Amino acid sequence: MITIKPIWSLLSLISIFNEANCQISAENVCKLPVATSNRYSLSVGFTPSDEYTTNIGALKGAMVFVDFEDKPANDTIDSLYNLFMPSASDWYSTASYGRLKIEMQADTSKFYRMPNISTNYKWDRGDFDSDTYIADVVKVLGRNSTFRDSDVLYIVPTRAAEHISFSPTSRFPVILENGVKMKTAVTFGQDVHLKYGFKTLNHETGHTMGLPDLYPSDSKKLARGAWVGGYDIMGLINGTSPDYFAWHKWKLGWLDDDQVDCVSAKGSSKHVITPLEKTGGVKAAAVKLNETKAFVVELRATAAYNASCSIGLVGYVINTAGTNWNSNGAPIEVLDPHMSDRGCSLNRGGRLTGAAVNFAMGEKVMNFPRYGIKVAIDGVKNGNYEITVDWDGNSGAASPGPGVGVIRATDDER
């Protein structure tokens, strides 16, 4: 098992902040640590990064290809390798502003034949046995494997193995028969081909770096995009704005502390928010609501799939006690100030795809009454949004209130 280190050293950071100017840089109090109740789960709270795989520099990957007696390979190793690389590494270079790439060592010598038939790993019966699957890969790699110690062992099945349907991530280390150590393993399935493409790797590797799923578990009977629309690939890999939230990028160290303005006292504050897609500048304003919750606003300048309704300011709430299966709520919830069914893509995130507030469309103010927060857009310069955030000190606990609301600018104010 991954060694769990105590989190208490992190808590000492919280007490240090500058009263004079409620915006923190070096020791940013909005950097909420993982909630105690959530200590052993993946969480949006900040965790010591040494518990997870490399998130700065070069993440070392080892990629192996497998097939089965009942499903012999009907494709080539090159075609599978090229599906992921270099796209997944490039995706990280862009998303991390150059701070993370993947150094992939691939064993392209052959498809390793698994000792069991594909259906015996029970993937499509819901009780998939990825532990046995990974142990079997270790067996077939044997003592002669040329892999080096790595962060992640990526196991890719032939396209023919239709029963290996989806792509879970293990949280256990893997040790090869020759002693080579992998911090963890990702076992790809056919959803890579059928739905999500190379970004499946970026989603699963998000887990190995400590990010939680942002979609409701199936037991909640909600749509995939019910919590975060199409704004983060930890929610929906094929969403309208398939990036990581600024919060995730901050947690991963791709943003510096001074790139997130932290509001920790009630009142009014001004911020200049630069688009998430551009390197440099302040990427988000965060309001620390309490020890487990923060409100964050960030800016999306581009959207995939022509989903223009996902462009603009996006407001969301961080909940360090949330996981996708428990009753403590979503780890991240996007708030739609339009309070309407305005989404522009049903199958790429649904209603919340339209939560963004776009100044160019005449929208001027976002209201989040439950949290006592108002975000006013004062102007847009060079694509950056100049905003004023007002907060009345409410954490959202007391009033269910109307969730949200938006005020439109008159035409001459645009």
Ligand SMILES: *[C@@H]1O[C@H](CO)[C@@H](O)[C@H](O)[C@H]1NC(C)=O
């Ligand atoms: C194949 O899987 C079945 C069902 O899990 C198991 O009973 C059997 O021992 C496995 N055979 C091999 C060779 O691993």
Ligand SMILES: *[C@@H]1O[C@H](CO)[C@@H](O)[C@H](O)[C@H]1NC(C)=O
């Ligand atoms: C491993 O390598 C040794 C030395 O090259 C060779 O004799 C042996 O057959 C190999 N074992 C396997 C399982 O390929």
Ligand SMILES: *[C@@H]1O[C@H](CO)[C@@H](O)[C@H](O)[C@H]1NC(C)=O
């Ligand atoms: C391989 O098998 C899969 C699953 O049956 C199929 O979808 C795919 O088209 C096949 N690929 C080739 C190259 O025949």
Ligand SMILES: *[C@@H]1O[C@H](CO)[C@@H](O)[C@H](O)[C@H]1NC(C)=O
């Ligand atoms: C976006 O819309 C334009 C014009 O309708 C179309 O040509 C283009 O293919 C669309 N792009 C995507 C990614 O859907």
Ligand SMILES: *[C@@H]1O[C@H](CO)[C@@H](O)[C@H](O)[C@H]1NC(C)=O
């Ligand atoms: C995106 O993924 C979701 C969830 O798996 C799926 O329901 C939806 O059809 C996919 N959208 C597209 C356009 O493939």
Ligand SMILES: *[C@@H]1O[C@H](CO)[C@@H](O)[C@H](O)[C@H]1NC(C)=O
């Ligand atoms: C923070 O506020 C939320 C309501 O938004 C509440 O449910 C939660 O219990 C609060 N957390 C703490 C540690 O007080």
Ligand SMILES: [Zn+2]
């Ligand atoms: Zn996941």
